[in-house]
Amino acid sequence: MPDPRRPLRIALLGCGVVGTEVARVLTGDADELAQRVGAPIELVGIAVRREGRRRDLDVPDDLFTTDAMALVARGDLDVVIEVIGGIEPARGLILAALENGASVVTANKALLAEDGATLYEAAEKAERDLYYEAAVAGAIPIVRPLSDSLAGDRVTRVLGIVNGTTNFILDAMSTTGAGFNDALDEAQRLGYAEADPTADVEGFDAAAKAAILAGLAFHTRVHISDVHREGITDVTAADVRSAAEIGSVVKLLAICELGPSGEVSARVHPAMIPDSHPLASVRGAYNAVFVESEGAGQLMFYGPGAGGAPTASAVLGDVVSVARHRLAGVRGAGETVHAQHEIVPIGRARTRYHVAIDVDDRPGVLSAVAQAFAANDVSIKTVRQEGHGDDAQLVVVTHEAEDAALSATIDRLRDLDMVRGVSSVMRVEGVA
Numbered sequence: 496m497p498d499p500r501r502p503l504r505i506a507l508l509g510c511g512v513v514g515t516e517v518a519r520v521l522t523g524d525a526d527e528l529a530q531r532v533g534a535p536i537e538l539v540g541i542a543v544r545r546e547g548r549r550r551d552l553d554v555p556d557d558l559f560t561t562d563a564m565a566l567v568a569r570g571d572l573d574v575v576i577e578v579i580g581g582i583e584p585a586r587g588l589i590l591a592a593l594e595n596g597a598s599v600v601t602a603n604k605a606l607l608a609e610d611g612a613t614l615y616e617a618a619e620k621a622e623r624d625l626y627y628e629a630a631v632a633g634a635i636p637i638v639r640p641l642s643d644s645l646a647g648d649r650v651t652r653v654l655g656i657v658n659g660t661t662n663f664i665l666d667a668m669s670t671t672g673a674g675f676n677d678a679l680d681e682a683q684r685l686g687y688a689e690a691d692p693t694a695d696v697e698g699f700d701a702a703a704k705a706a707i708l709a710g711l712a713f714h715t716r717v718h719i720s721d722v723h724r725e726g727i728t729d730v731t732a733a734d735v736r737s738a739a740e741i742g743s744v745v746k747l748l749a750i751c752e753l754g755p756s757g758e759v760s761a762r763v764h765p766a767m768i769p770d771s772h773p774l775a776s777v778r779g780a781y782n783a784v785f786v787e788s789e790g791a792g793q794l795m796f797y798g799p800g801a802g803g804a805p806t807a808s809a810v811l812g813d814v815v816s817v818a819r820h821r822l823a824g825v826r827g828a829g830e831t832v833h834a835q836h837e838i839v840p841i842g843r844a845r846t847r848y849h850v851a852i853d854v855d856d857r858p859g860v861l862s863a864v865a866q867a868f869a870a871n872d873v874s875i876k877t878v879r880q881e882g883h884g885d886d887a888q889l890v891v892v893t894h895e896a897e898d899a900a901l902s903a904t905i906d907r908l909r910d911l912d913m914v915r916g917v918s919s920v921m922r923v924e925g926v927a
């Protein structure tokens with residue numbers, strides 16, 4: 496247990512969008528944080544990649560170092576904050592921090608979803624905390640509610656908008672008609688996007704968060720490769736218009752479900768959701784996560800999901816918690832993976848679909864298309880024709896069906912002479 500008379504020593508790894516805000520609060524609000532922790536806190540080092548870059552921070556120059564490994568290995572640290580991102584060197588630094596006796600706070604969802612097991616095992620062995628509230632949905636408290644508040648309940652479903660960048664882009668496309676690239680540039684300028692924004696727009700970031708959420712919700716280990724992933728790069732202005740025509744909006748959703756036989760599925764993809772659904776009104780870089788559980792029913796967590804200051808808020812909350820644990824000589828909850836749920840592929844997921852089919856504008860088309868759906872046991876809810884002649888299109892919305900059955904339907908449609916192409920297939924979520 497640390498000597499209560501000495502300050503708790505904190506090291507910060509990475510001083511980019513999030514790290515800068517964390518350093519600003521750790522230094523500017525040190526007195527208030529000390530009151531909350533119950534002991535003084537001291538930022539003893541900041542690891543950066545390059546020396547001499549001008550940083551808008553009022554901290555002594557000698558705190559900065561380009562030798563992150565030497566910083567974590569000094570052996571007298573209480574808390575190491577990792578906000579570098581990516582797999583390496585972040586993983587090696589976190590493991591070294593734990594081995595050297597520090598507790599760790601990280602915002603690194605990519606690493607947790609790729610190799611969380613190694614980090615948890617190291618934290619367990621070192622008897623230190625590993626906290627990561629900022630890794631999922633930025634400022635929104637969702638990791639703690641799932642791991643603590645709902646620990647006595649059975650969570651059955653988590654449905655969320657967990658990527659600020661893609662929500663910002665889709666929102667701009669549907670409300671101002673902005674182009675994809677302009678909206679992405681703006682999201683990068685505002686500090687929402689990952690260092691490589693492909694992680695956002697191709698759904699990797701949301702998939703990492705889905706893996707973490709599913710693991711926490713269902714007490715089972717879920718790897719990022721278990722998560723079905725589709726990004727938003729194929730979402731067109733026509734999809735956004737089609738959604739509006741059925742009173743819906745397009746959102747990138749992360750969906751984690753516990754099936755009736757105990758099977759777990761996790762998927763990330765764009766989907767249409769009705770305007771009346773609370774997730775439809777989540778704008779800009781905001782995130783929201785719905786949790787359904789047997790006892791509590793429906794819970795919704797909403798707030799800023801990205802950006803320096805909101806993410807720093809979650810990081811600092813964790814810092815205060817683990818610092819309190821250090822003082823008390825205790826640890827918080829570790830990983831709970833007692834359940835051995837089967838993780839099922841996307842083909843077994845069940846949902847509704849919106850399918851736009853380019854067809855010849857002639858008698859018999861409707862019945863041929865309907866037969867393709869019926870042959871795969873996919874029931875049609877509505878069908879309407881858009882355009883005429885060369886522009887004729889049938890737009891079908893289905894009842895709930897298995898993903899594999901829908902895929903087989905699309906293959907069959909593509910083989911029909913009267914079908915010129917299937918121009919869009921999008922899942923429809925949030926319908927009662």
Ligand SMILES: NC(=O)C1=CN([C@@H]2O[C@H](COP(=O)(O)OP(=O)(O)OC[C@H]3O[C@@H](n4cnc5c(N)ncnc54)[C@H](O)[C@@H]3O)[C@@H](O)[C@H]2O)C=CC1
Nearest residue numbers: 509510511512513542543544578579580602603801802806
């Ligand atoms: N920006 C956001 O809205 C959010 C970010 N996060 C996560 O927080 C972490 C940091 O994100 P950002 O601050 O946005 O990224 P960033 O790219 O702005 O900052 C990362 C910093 O780490 C530095 N760095 C790279 N290698 C280093 C090394 N070997 N030693 C020391 N510093 C090194 C880079 O130079 C950069 O300044 C990532 O894991 C990210 O996924 C989580 C939630 C929201």
Ligand SMILES: N[C@@H](CC=O)C(=O)O
Nearest residue numbers: 658659660688689801
């Ligand atoms: N790039 C991420 C940042 C937070 O996790 C996002 O856009 O949500």
Ligand code: NA
Nearest residue numbers: 628631633635
């Ligand atoms: Na969070």
